[in-house]
Amino acid sequence: MSRIHVPITLRWSDLDAYGHVNNAEMLRLLEEARIRVFWADRSAAEEHEVPHTALIAGGPDAETITLIAAQRIEYLAPIPYLRRPLDVQLWIGRLGGASIEICYEVWSPAGDEPRALYAKAATTLVLIDAESNRPRRLTEAEREAWSPHLDEPVRFRNR
Amino acid sequence: MSRIHVPITLRWSDLDAYGHVNNAEMLRLLEEARIRVFWADRSAAEEHEVPHTALIAGGPDAETITLIAAQRIEYLAPIPYLRRPLDVQLWIGRLGGASIEICYEVWSPAGDEPRALYAKAATTLVLIDAESNRPRRLTEAEREAWSPHLDEPVRFRNR
Amino acid sequence: MSRIHVPITLRWSDLDAYGHVNNAEMLRLLEEARIRVFWADRSAAEEHEVPHTALIAGGPDAETITLIAAQRIEYLAPIPYLRRPLDVQLWIGRLGGASIEICYEVWSPAGDEPRALYAKAATTLVLIDAESNRPRRLTEAEREAWSPHLDEPVRFRNR
Amino acid sequence: MSRIHVPITLRWSDLDAYGHVNNAEMLRLLEEARIRVFWADRSAAEEHEVPHTALIAGGPDAETITLIAAQRIEYLAPIPYLRRPLDVQLWIGRLGGASIEICYEVWSPAGDEPRALYAKAATTLVLIDAESNRPRRLTEAEREAWSPHLDEPVRFRNR
Numbered sequence: 001m002s003r004i005h006v007p008i009t010l011r012w013s014d015l016d017a018y019g020h021v022n023n024a025e026m027l028r029l030l031e032e033a034r035i036r037v038f039w040a041d042r043s044a045a046e047e048h049e050v051p052h053t054a055l056i057a058g059g060p061d062a063e064t065i066t067l068i069a070a071q072r073i074e075y076l077a078p079i080p081y082l083r084r085p086l087d088v089q090l091w092i093g094r095l096g097g098a099s100i101e102i103c104y105e106v107w108s109p110a111g112d113e114p115r116a117l118y119a120k121a122a123t124t125l126v127l128i129d130a131e132s133n134r135p136r137r138l139t140e141a142e143r144e145a146w147s148p149h150l151d152e153p154v155r156f157r158n159r
Numbered sequence: 160m161s162r163i164h165v166p167i168t169l170r171w172s173d174l175d176a177y178g179h180v181n182n183a184e185m186l187r188l189l190e191e192a193r194i195r196v197f198w199a200d201r202s203a204a205e206e207h208e209v210p211h212t213a214l215i216a217g218g219p220d221a222e223t224i225t226l227i228a229a230q231r232i233e234y235l236a237p238i239p240y241l242r243r244p245l246d247v248q249l250w251i252g253r254l255g256g257a258s259i260e261i262c263y264e265v266w267s268p269a270g271d272e273p274r275a276l277y278a279k280a281a282t283t284l285v286l287i288d289a290e291s292n293r294p295r296r297l298t299e300a301e302r303e304a305w306s307p308h309l310d311e312p313v314r315f316r317n318r
Numbered sequence: 319m320s321r322i323h324v325p326i327t328l329r330w331s332d333l334d335a336y337g338h339v340n341n342a343e344m345l346r347l348l349e350e351a352r353i354r355v356f357w358a359d360r361s362a363a364e365e366h367e368v369p370h371t372a373l374i375a376g377g378p379d380a381e382t383i384t385l386i387a388a389q390r391i392e393y394l395a396p397i398p399y400l401r402r403p404l405d406v407q408l409w410i411g412r413l414g415g416a417s418i419e420i421c422y423e424v425w426s427p428a429g430d431e432p433r434a435l436y437a438k439a440a441t442t443l444v445l446i447d448a449e450s451n452r453p454r455r456l457t458e459a460e461r462e463a464w465s466p467h468l469d470e471p472v473r474f475r476n477r
Numbered sequence: 478m479s480r481i482h483v484p485i486t487l488r489w490s491d492l493d494a495y496g497h498v499n500n501a502e503m504l505r506l507l508e509e510a511r512i513r514v515f516w517a518d519r520s521a522a523e524e525h526e527v528p529h530t531a532l533i534a535g536g537p538d539a540e541t542i543t544l545i546a547a548q549r550i551e552y553l554a555p556i557p558y559l560r561r562p563l564d565v566q567l568w569i570g571r572l573g574g575a576s577i578e579i580c581y582e583v584w585s586p587a588g589d590e591p592r593a594l595y596a597k598a599a600t601t602l603v604l605i606d607a608e609s610n611r612p613r614r615l616t617e618a619e620r621e622a623w624s625p626h627l628d629e630p631v632r633f634r635n636r
Binding site: 022023025026027028030031067068070071072073074075078124156157158 | 183189190226231232234237315
């Protein structure tokens with residue numbers, strides 16, 4: 001239903017020799033948005049522990065590792081250096097047996113008129129049981145935690 | 160038919176806090192392979208001119224800009240730091256009206272036994288006429304130049 | 319006198335395989351702080367022009383290019399992934415004939431107690447006349463503009 | 478005495494919006510040269526273990542961690558995109574009680590005439606005992622191992 005809005009601030013070094021945000025760097029920005037949302041808040045602990053993503057916000061789960069299985073991105077318009085943060089919108093496109101599809105739209109800074117849609121993307125994450133090193137099924141608690149952010153997967157133009 | 164093999168050397172800084180090549184950095188490696196192949200060799204001139212990719216090897220075409228319209232990647236196995244270069248295999252998956260699909264497979268270093276296939280990917284480039292700033296059709300000369308490297312597009316597992 | 323405080327938000331990708339902000343990435347963070355301060359605000363224009371740094375805040379000077387001549391950094395403590403922005407403090411350590419020394423201290427996020435000083439650094443910029451491609455002297459207007467931020471250069475422990 | 482020559486291949490993504498190798502990226506290139514030299518060769522093991530630098534070539538020492546304490550760099554000329562590898566020359570400028578100063582000169586590709594010196598730099602590494610987490614003294618064996626590469630420290634123009 002509801003998209004999560006993550007403000008992501010560009011750095012000048014995200015630009016390449018063409019003066020626009022580099023195509024690969026775009027995935028870094030999506031990575032950062034994803035981590036800011038999925039990373040369980042561990043307050044005081046966070047500064048001293050090896051970082052890892054947690055799928056259930058508010059509760060880290062060291063018994064599970066999340067691997068990126070696939071990514072897809074369509075670039076709709078080049079992004080110049082912007083001082084105000086991009087508006088990265090993020091939602092769950094699909095809850096599979098052992099996988100989660102995260103969808104994104106990258107928009108120009110909130111408040112800009114007219115708004116520009118710079119990119120659409122999707123990342124497929126697989127949950128791996130840290131002990132067996134094999135995929136494990138999403139639990140009912142996980143499905144429930146994420147269902148408020150479940151919506152239609154992003155539609156790509158091509159195959 | 161024939162794939163182009165591009166040796167791409169990792170840097171330790173390609174690894175992230177998990178100790179594997181970062182998911183976004185993978186697109187940088189594909190970018191580098193693509194540029195090494197598509198970038199027309201301009202020998203002495205190359206060090207003094209603004210760099211740009213050229214689709215026809217051996218002849219730069221400043222009248223055409225190539226934009227990345229879409230990318231897709233499947234990560235099959237994590238890549239550790241390797242001293243010997245990855246074997247990035249590259250071919251043309253499709254010659255469209257105004258676009259080209261470049262396909263990639265990222266393999267462990269040549270000579271390793273057994274070989275590991277780390278990733279499969281595809282990039283869609285669109286040719287833009289620099290003057291009108293609009294897509295332009297591939298010429299017959301371009302189709303001919305690239306047809307020896309035309310092969311079946313990479314097959315992805317999912318939609 | 320007065321230091322300029324620039325909040326710089328980390329990205330998870332700034333960490334290397336040791337789980338701390340990478341030594342080279344640190345210079346990226348200083349670059350970003352420097353650009354945010356020195357880059358003259360060109361409001362509507364900024365999104366459509368090739369970016370360049372301007373030494374006089376509020377007034378870009380396309381006739382001058384700034385080159386980085388030297389950098390120096392001391393790393394005092396490793397930086398983990400932090401959600402809240404680093405407090406990068408920036409001042410002018412020296413106004414030379416044709417050069418400017420920018421000094422930095424990188425502190426833990428504002429409000430943290432106790433504060434941690436992560437790094438000290440300095441960048442020497444040289445002003446280049448774009449037409450002659452040679453260094454040019456700072457003007458009196460420039461000296462005046464920057465003097466409120468002039469203070470003792472950062473002190474490094476070693477030679 | 479003898480400098481170690483490390484060929485380091487640029488990537489197009491090392492360039493920033495000015496079309497030259499970015500100032501911070503230069504430290505990445507030095508890092509890569511340093512790791513290629515200092516990283517003890519662990520052949521089969523290397524692909525499966527968490528990477529770490531080893532100061533004594535040929536023998537990793539997991540009991541010691543090396544921290545970067547300081548870096549200094551002078552940029553003498555901008556570096557364009559080059560297909561052939563840079564010639565990074567590396568030597569030991571000083572063996573301290575618990576620290577090592579690594580010096581670098583970054584030259585245009587071997588064989589180019591005339592050669593261009595792009596940058597001079599130095600990195601101070603400190604040896605940390607992994608157990609006590611405190612600096613530890615260089616051993617006689619370490620001093621002996623590195624003395625063939627000991628030479629005058631790089632000379633910087635300014636303070």
